[in-house]
Amino acid sequence: MYCPKCRAENPDNAPVCSTCGARLSPPPVPPAIVPRLSRLAIAAFVLALLGPCTLGVTILPAIILGILSVVVINRGGGRLTGTNFASLAIVGPVILLLLGLLFLPAVLKVRRTSQRMSCGRNLAAVGKAMLIYANDYDGQFPRSAGKGGQWATTIQNWRGNNRYVAYGLAPDASGGRGTISSCFYLLVKYAEVTPKSFICRGDSGTREFKPAKYIRGNAELIDFWDFGPEPTRHCSYSYHQPFSSYPLTTASEPGMAVAADRNPWMPAPASDGKAAKFPQFNPVGGRESVKIGNAIQHQENGQNVLFLDGYVIFENNAFCGVNDDNIYTCWDGTDIRKGGLPVVGISEPRDKLDSFLVHDGLR
Numbered sequence: 001m002y003c004p005k006c007r008a009e010n011p012d013n014a015p016v017c018s019t020c021g022a023r024l025s026p027p028p029v030p031p032a033i034v035p036r037l038s039r040l041a042i043a044a045f046v047l048a049l050l051g052p053c054t055l056g057v058t059i060l061p062a063i064i065l066g067i068l069s070v071v072v073i074n075r076g077g078g079r080l081t082g083t084n085f086a087s088l089a090i091v092g093p094v095i096l097l098l099l100g101l102l103f104l105p106a107v108l109k110v111r112r113t114s115q116r117m118s119c120g121r122n123l124a125a126v127g128k129a130m131l132i133y134a135n136d137y138d139g140q141f142p143r144s145a146g147k148g149g150q151w152a153t154t155i156q157n158w159r160g161n162n163r164y165v166a167y168g169l170a171p172d173a174s175g176g177r178g179t180i181s182s183c184f185y186l187l188v189k190y191a192e193v194t195p196k197s198f199i200c201r202g203d204s205g206t207r208e209f210k211p212a213k214y215i216r217g218n219a220e221l222i223d224f225w226d227f228g229p230e231p232t233r234h235c236s237y238s239y240h241q242p243f244s245s246y247p248l249t250t251a252s253e254p255g256m257a258v259a260a261d262r263n264p265w266m267p268a269p270a271s272d273g274k275a276a277k278f279p280q281f282n283p284v285g286g287r288e289s290v291k292i293g294n295a296i297q298h299q300e301n302g303q304n305v306l307f308l309d310g311y312v313i314f315e316n317n318a319f320c321g322v323n324d325d326n327i328y329t330c331w332d333g334t335d336i337r338k339g340g341l342p343v344v345g346i347s348e349p350r351d352k353l354d355s356f357l358v359h360d361g362l363r
Helices: 039-050 059-074 083-136 163-167 180-190 287-291
Strands: 237-240 257-261 303-307 312-315
Touching: 039 059, 039 083, 059 083, 083 180, 083 237, 083 257, 083 303, 083 312, 180 237
Parallel strands: none
Antiparallel strands: 237 257, 257 303, 303 312
């Protein structure tokens, strides 16, 4: 250090000047640096913790903030701490992501199983309601329109004051037009089944029918004759084609299929209005060619089927009716396990043992 009096140079720790004897003051000690916890690191750590709760939305911001906080801390000259928090914000989400990918197949399997079970419970409830309905109507299962009525894509007026107006019936209650969904809706009107029971959780694009979406006022469900003006979007199930010479009754063969998941050969919301490719379906081919003929709601792995005896079974293939009849096609004289494609207003069961489950398609 330099002597403030004579400006002579002295050792740094000298108490007095070696030249003039003046007392020397020690150099000032710089204040100790107290490191501060980085706010960026804390924010990154908190976002990483919120990752599972936000379904991964905050994971990417957590990683970005974690990297930035590490850079800021390293350039802070010891003034900032929080490297551990930043490291956890970077590494933690990556570990969670890897664990998620590892367990994702198991989670999806559980979810699909849950959807199947829920769907099966719905069909079981529908089956019980159909028996109640049939008991009140001389063993006849629900059928909208009248005797000789036509299978159509829509009924005449889903808000009609009576069934004559709703289905366009003749004065003698014959004729008119009906839909598969309006047949199901008779269970809502007369068997106290809720619209929610007709929704399969795996049937994307389909939601519970709520009148308030389409009309104003306090209307009751029993005031209508179908699931609104878009019935296909409020009903996930197919039904044995009742507008034919072979409608189901309680006296039909117990092994007949009554209802099931949607027909894959008809347009549906879950398939973006497209039907499965029928030429690729081969009932005697490998598993992949058989899956094409299964319901889309359950990833073509099979379908829940309600049989006339009241049992609901998840069938792995569509040819599960009487004599291995394909429940989604009408028999055309060829292989009964394949059959012919359904056409609204035209196709019908070939005979009393031909299970033929259809929905109305999309308008």
